Amino acid sequence: MDGITAGNLKMVFGDFVAVRDVSFEVAAGEFVTLLGPSGCGKTTLLKMISGFLTPTGGTIHLSGVDVTRTPPEKRDTALCFQSYALFPHLSVLENLEFGLRQKRVPPAERRQRLDAVIDNLDLALHLGKLPNQLSGGQQQRVALGRALVMRPNVILFDEPLSNLDAKLRDQVRIEIRRIQRDFGLTAIYVTHDQAEALAMSDRVFVMNGGKIEQADTPEELYSAPKTSFVADFIGSANVLEADVTSTNGNGDVELSTPLGPLKANSGAPPMGRKVKICWRPEHADLTATGENRLSARVTHRAFQGHFTDLHLDDGGNGYRIQTNQPSIREGDTVTFSLRSDQIVLLEALA
Amino acid sequence: MSAQRLNQILLVLLVSLTAIWLIVPFSMAILWSLVDPAEPWTADKLVPPVMSFYRWQDMWENSSLQTALVNSYLLAPSAAIAALALAMPTAFALGRIRFPGREVCKILALLPLIVPPFVTSIFFTSMLYQLGLHTWRFGAILFAHAIVFMPYAIRIMTVSFEQVRSDHIDAARDLGASAWARWKVAYLPALKPGIFASLLIVFIQSIEEFALAFIVGSPDFTTIPTLLYGTLGQDFVRPNAAVLSLILVVPNVILMLILERLLKSANPALSSGKG
Numbered sequence: 001m002d003g004i005t006a007g008n009l010k011m012v013f014g015d016f017v018a019v020r021d022v023s024f025e026v027a028a029g030e031f032v033t034l035l036g037p038s039g040c041g042k043t044t045l046l047k048m049i050s051g052f053l054t055p056t057g058g059t060i061h062l063s064g065v066d067v068t069r070t071p072p073e074k075r076d077t078a079l080c081f082q083s084y085a086l087f088p089h090l091s092v093l094e095n096l097e098f099g100l101r102q103k104r105v106p107p108a109e110r111r112q113r114l115d116a117v118i119d120n121l122d123l124a125l126h127l128g129k130l131p132n133q134l135s136g137g138q139q140q141r142v143a144l145g146r147a148l149v150m151r152p153n154v155i156l157f158d159e160p161l162s163n164l165d166a167k168l169r170d171q172v173r174i175e176i177r178r179i180q181r182d183f184g185l186t187a188i189y190v191t192h193d194q195a196e197a198l199a200m201s202d203r204v205f206v207m208n209g210g211k212i213e214q215a216d217t218p219e220e221l222y223s224a225p226k227t228s229f230v231a232d233f234i235g236s237a238n239v240l241e242a243d244v245t246s247t248n249g250n251g252d253v254e255l256s257t258p259l260g261p262l263k264a265n266s267g268a269p270p271m272g273r274k275v276k277i278c279w280r281p282e283h284a285d286l287t288a289t290g291e292n293r294l295s296a297r298v299t300h301r302a303f304q305g306h307f308t309d310l311h312l313d314d315g316g317n318g319y320r321i322q323t324n325q326p327s328i329r330e331g332d333t334v335t336f337s338l339r340s341d342q343i344v345l346l347e348a349l350a
Numbered sequence: 351m352s353a354q355r356l357n358q359i360l361l362v363l364l365v366s367l368t369a370i371w372l373i374v375p376f377s378m379a380i381l382w383s384l385v386d387p388a389e390p391w392t393a394d395k396l397v398p399p400v401m402s403f404y405r406w407q408d409m410w411e412n413s414s415l416q417t418a419l420v421n422s423y424l425l426a427p428s429a430a431i432a433a434l435a436l437a438m439p440t441a442f443a444l445g446r447i448r449f450p451g452r453e454v455c456k457i458l459a460l461l462p463l464i465v466p467p468f469v470t471s472i473f474f475t476s477m478l479y480q481l482g483l484h485t486w487r488f489g490a491i492l493f494a495h496a497i498v499f500m501p502y503a504i505r506i507m508t509v510s511f512e513q514v515r516s517d518h519i520d521a522a523r524d525l526g527a528s529a530w531a532r533w534k535v536a537y538l539p540a541l542k543p544g545i546f547a548s549l550l551i552v553f554i555q556s557i558e559e560f561a562l563a564f565i566v567g568s569p570d571f572t573t574i575p576t577l578l579y580g581t582l583g584q585d586f587v588r589p590n591a592a593v594l595s596l597i598l599v600v601p602n603v604i605l606m607l608i609l610e611r612l613l614k615s616a617n618p619a620l621s622s623g624k625g
Binding site for chain 2: 050071072073074077078079081082085086087088090098099102103146
């Protein structure tokens with residue numbers, strides 16, 4: 001197939017296993033984000049795809065060709081570095097055409113490719129400048145342009161926005177996605193910022209401890225996390241332990257939890273008799289009077305503009321809800337309902 | 351006392367010290383080199399009574415100054431280039447490769463510099479004789495200078511190699527650069543200031559070196575320092591020594607100024623990215 005296929009990838013540094021038996025497929029033209037905390041193996045995985053690290057085990061195929069041991073200079077990939085890695089003594093134009101010169105692209109084609117990228121990234125005014133004369137956002141665009149002129153099948157991003165301020169980050173984020181679509185590139189994007197991952201990706205691979213915990217669309221990851229790690233890492237979630245008291249054929253599950261009995265119906269059968277469950281703070285409905293009614297005292301209140309964050313305490317069990325009623329104060333007791341399809345069953349407990 | 355007054359006093363003090371340290375010796379050397387043999391410069395006179403370029407002309411025509419100049423100015427740049435070339439692999443290893451004991455190796459590489467030069471020279475010379483390298487005097491001194499001054503080049507180039515950014519090397523590789531192109535685009539710009547600095551330092555050390563040049567080279571092979579020491583030792587002729595001192599010092603000062611400019615022009619380009 002076109003795109004990227006990885007089979008049982010493994011990377012070991014001494015005693016430390018950075019990536020353990022990871023397998024995945026990325027379709028041509030797809031935008032996939034590797035998301036996870038520091039040390040989860042996402043950058044190691046990216047370096048294996050780009051060729052800077054040779055896996056201890058497993059295989060990588062790009063467009064059907066085995067490139068597991070192909071060095072980066074011979075792979076059809078282009079990497080955008082976190083630090084941009086622009087050559088400081090070369091002008092913007094020289095930086096942009098560096099790769100084309102290395103690959104001995106004929107001058108006419110070189111000119112044409114450069115023009116397309118310069119035009120697309122709006123770099124015409126900066127061609128004669130040195131990188132240190134550009135702002136962070138402009139340097140980022142040059143780095144992106146330098147990768148794009150190579151017309152790779154796969155473009156790889158290593159936390160490219162982490163050095164930009166919040167406003168610029170939003171702009172460049174949109175720009176990266178637009179360019180990826182315009183050029184029809186397969187993209188792998190590494191970040192630890194879950195908002196960035198959810199906003200940009202077709203699919204997100206959430207990584208933890210060298211493994212992919214869940215590979216799904218942003219919507220699925222948010223609404224149906226499979227593990228408590230994913231639930232907690234993507235957005236905020238109230239995760240608690242529960243005993244399964246009964247199930248029926250329609251997917252209804254009755255649970256015994258520290259907050260009292262709850263009913264869940266998230267479509268998936270429970271993974272065991274004792275499981276973890278989660279629900280999102282914004283799913284607490286203070287107006288409804290239906291199933292799963294809970295009451296608790298407000299211990300802390302944080303007004304956030306379009307919603308108010310409430311920290312609740314129910315007999316020593318703490319959790320959070322969000323409401324659009326700013327009148328609730330600390331010390332008040334609130335009662336709310338949770339729909340059974342919004343209580344998600346996670347992994348089984350041993 | 352006000353701060354302004356204190357500043358003024360400190361400034362005067364600084365200028366006076368600079369004068370004592372630099373201007374006085376230089377002026378004395380210039381004046382002594384211009385003393386005409388017709389009338390000696392005695393202690394009761396502030397400046398020489400008669401001044402001429404006789405000493406300069408005499409040294410140029412009647413001593414081995416011309417040969418010493420050629421020898422010194424061939425030897426020093428050759429030694430600088432050789433020391434740099436020899437230092438490169440060690441500096442690369444110390445600057446780019448992580449291995450246990452790296453910091454200890456860095457200190458060990460500098461140890462030869464703390465041994466007194468004459469001690470090193472005597473033992474080094476005996477080694478040159480054992481190797482049979484002493485017959486070609488120029489080659490023997492060149493070899494000796496390159497080896498003895500290599501620690502300077504190793505230290506400077508180690509720091510330079512540490513400053514080469516790995517992401518630049520990786521970016522060049524990712525863009526399809528060959529090993530040579532990677533060297534040119536990622537290593538060389540970061541190494542340039544270090545290359546200039548080590549060339550200059552070894553050059554100056556070599557051009558001023560006496561012990562090795564004297565022990566290995568004498569009596570046939572003269573350099574400016576051996577000629578200078580000869581002038582001072584045998585029959586102490588101060589005006590001749592002044593001429594030689596100036597010949598030895600002035601090019602070094604000029605080279606130092608050139609290096610300063612080169613380093614300034616090389617540095618700003620090194621920063622990019624996160625900043």
